[in-house]
Amino acid sequence: MHELGVVFHIIDDVTEVGRENDLTNIQSVTLQLGTVSAVVPELLTDCWKWAVKKTELLKEAELIIEPIEAVSHCEDCLTDFDTVANGKICPNCGSGNTFLLRGNEFMIKEIAGN
Numbered sequence: 001m002h003e004l005g006v007v008f009h010i011i012d013d014v015t016e017v018g019r020e021n022d023l024t025n026i027q028s029v030t031l032q033l034g035t036v037s038a039v040v041p042e043l044l045t046d047c048w049k050w051a052v053k054k055t056e057l058l059k060e061a062e063l064i065i066e067p068i069e070a071v072s073h074c075e076d077c078l079t080d081f082d083t084v085a086n087g088k089i090c091p092n093c094g095s096g097n098t099f100l101l102r103g104n105e106f107m108i109k110e111i112a113g114n
Helices: 003-020 041-054
Strands: 026-034 062-068 071-074 080-082 098-102 106-113
C-alpha cells in the first residue's frame, strides 16, 4: 500500500509549510487528486486518519480530496473525451493517437491552519 508513504510525504510537506508560516495547528489539507493518479482515495483517507494522530501540528486535520476527472485528447479528430470511460481509444473516431490532458494530478491545493 503506497498510500501510507504518500501520506507521510504530504505530512512532511505540510509540516514544513506550517513551520515556515508559524502555524500551531492545521485544521485541513485539501488535495487535488486525478482519477487516474494511481492513488486510491479511500486508502489515502484511512492512512491519513492513522498517521496524523502521530503528529502534533496535524493531529486533528481533515483531509479533503477534490477529484480531477481524467480527460484525454485525440490528435486525429481533436476531440476531448472521458479517459476512464474510453481508455486510450477516441470514442469519436476510434483512433489510438491520444494523450492524457488531465487526471493524473496529485497536488496540495490548500492548507488551512492558525
